[in-house]
Amino acid sequence: MKDIDDKDAERHRAKMEKRKAVQDAEVAEKTVEKGLLIVNTGPGKGKTTAAFGLALRMLGHGRRVGVVQFIKGAWHSGEKDAFAAFGDKVVWHTMGEGFTWETQDLKRDIAAAEVAWAKARELMADPSIDLVVLDELNIALRYDYLDLDAVVAELSGRREGLHVVVTGRNAKPLLLDAADLVTEMGSVKHHFSAGVKAQQGIEF
Amino acid sequence: MKDIDDKDAERHRAKMEKRKAVQDAEVAEKTVEKGLLIVNTGPGKGKTTAAFGLALRMLGHGRRVGVVQFIKGAWHSGEKDAFAAFGDKVVWHTMGEGFTWETQDLKRDIAAAEVAWAKARELMADPSIDLVVLDELNIALRYDYLDLDAVVAELSGRREGLHVVVTGRNAKPLLLDAADLVTEMGSVKHHFSAGVKAQQGIEF
Incomplete structure (x- = not known):
């Protein structure tokens, strides 16, 4: 172990005592409980993985989750x-058709997005579910596959206590x-730039 | 469904065809497989949850994880x-003492960090483990509870194929x-600012 003299130890104690007082005061101020609308966006990694970490x-608390x-x-x-x-603690729905640049078919993409959104509404209405993850919904909104106003209105009007996480780049300002x-997940450094390929357990 | 005329559909198809060509070329360039050293830092939420999402x-691929x-x-x-x-697919170790501003005892914090780091080294050496999550290691490094050079040398010299995720604010440049x-997880908007308290399933 490093050498710690009594002065170091006392300085640390005094600093941490102040830090704790600030922390405790901040916690005491916060009294509201509500179902949150959470958005993970930005070009970096971790938008979807953080949403699934939350799920x-x-x-872990025995609650039910929809994806x-x-x-x-x-x-x-x-x-x-x-x-x-x-x-059955997890209800999972994957939209049919693959990436948008794989299908290259606008009508099919829109139809698939509409089916996925209908499923999302169904999960949000299910009182046994406490968290709904709408993974890559931002992509569907960005390409105008769904009506932005209608989607945001529905998310804002979600039932009390329901948490919703929306992921994907380029989240709409509304x-x-x-x-x-x-x-906002920012990419500071990415291994793809160093020629590393997508690997099992990391990217998929 | 929205009205999509043939021109819209064709424009979309052509755009997505180009996008797919770019995507395919990018994927073909990347050929390296390696165990990654991953750092989730920044003031925003999702550093730990993304690490656990990766775990x-x-x-899901039947691999073992250490935390x-x-x-x-x-x-x-x-x-x-x-x-x-x-x-037993997950080996979990939690350092003893609570937050640093809770203990207010520098010597005890350092001793606890050293025990945790010894456990981390043990997990990194275990060939049955494919991913090690070192949650909030950045905090221990920031407060100089551990020797930065020694920790980075050990992480850099990790065995081939091992992925390590380090989380916590204020990651050291080294x-x-x-x-x-x-x-870098950036905080664009936070519900704590609106007086919402830490809630089960969201913050803990």
């Missing part, structure tokens, strides 16, 4: 398999206005 | 309970230099 936290994936792909199969361990919590 | 993804929590608290109990569903993937 896991909910499951709608608006953009399909092989990418999230790891999580999907893992969530199977929680049986959605951000309606959100309680917005996190 | 879940690994578990060391350098800063204890009630905060992550939800995840811990959820990971119990995966039995660690960022050594990392393959760095994501």
Whole structure:
């Protein structure tokens, strides 16, 4: 162990005592409980993984979770398999058709987005579900596959106590206005730039 | 469904065809497989939840995961309970003493950090483990509870194929230099500012 003299120790104690007082005061100020509209956006990694981490936290408390994936792909199969361990505590719906640049068919994409949104509304209306993850909904909104005003109105009018997480790049400003919590994942450094490929357990 | 005329549909198809060509070329360029050193930092939410989301993804592929929590608290109990569903596929170690501003005891904090780091080294050396999450290691480094050079050298020299995720605000530049993937979680909007308290399933 490092050498710590009594002065260091006392300085640390005094600093941490102040820090604790600030922390306690901040906690005491916060009294509201509400279902949150959470948006994870930005170009960095972790938007979807953080949403699924939150789902896991909910499951750890014995709560039920719904997931709608608006953009399909092989990418999230790891999580999907893992969530199977929680049986009917997780309701999972993946939209039919793969990435938008894979289908190249606008009408089919819109029809699929509409089916996924109908499923999302169904999960949001189910009182046994405490958290709904709308994975990559931002992509569907960005390409105008769904009506932005209608979607934001529905999210804002969600039943009391329901938490909703929306993920995907380029979140629309109207959605951000309606959100309680917005996190922007920024890419500081990315291994793809160094020629590293997508790997099992990391990207999918 | 919205009215889509043939021109819209064709424009979309042509755009997505180009997008797909770019995407396919990018994927073809990337050929390296390696165990990544991943850092989730920044003031926003999602650093720990994204790390646990990644752990879940690994578990979904039947891989084993190790977790060391350098800063204890009630905060992550939800995840811990959820990971119990995966039995011995998850090895979990929580450092003893609570938040640094709770203990107010520098010597005890350093001793606890050293025990946690020894556990981290043990997990990194275990060939049955594919991902090690070092949750809030950045906090221990920031307060100089551990020797930065020694920690970064050990992380850089990790065995081939091992992925390590380090979380926490204020990641040290030396660690960022050594990392393959760095994501900065930025706080765009936070419900605590609106007086909302920490809630079960969201913050802990």
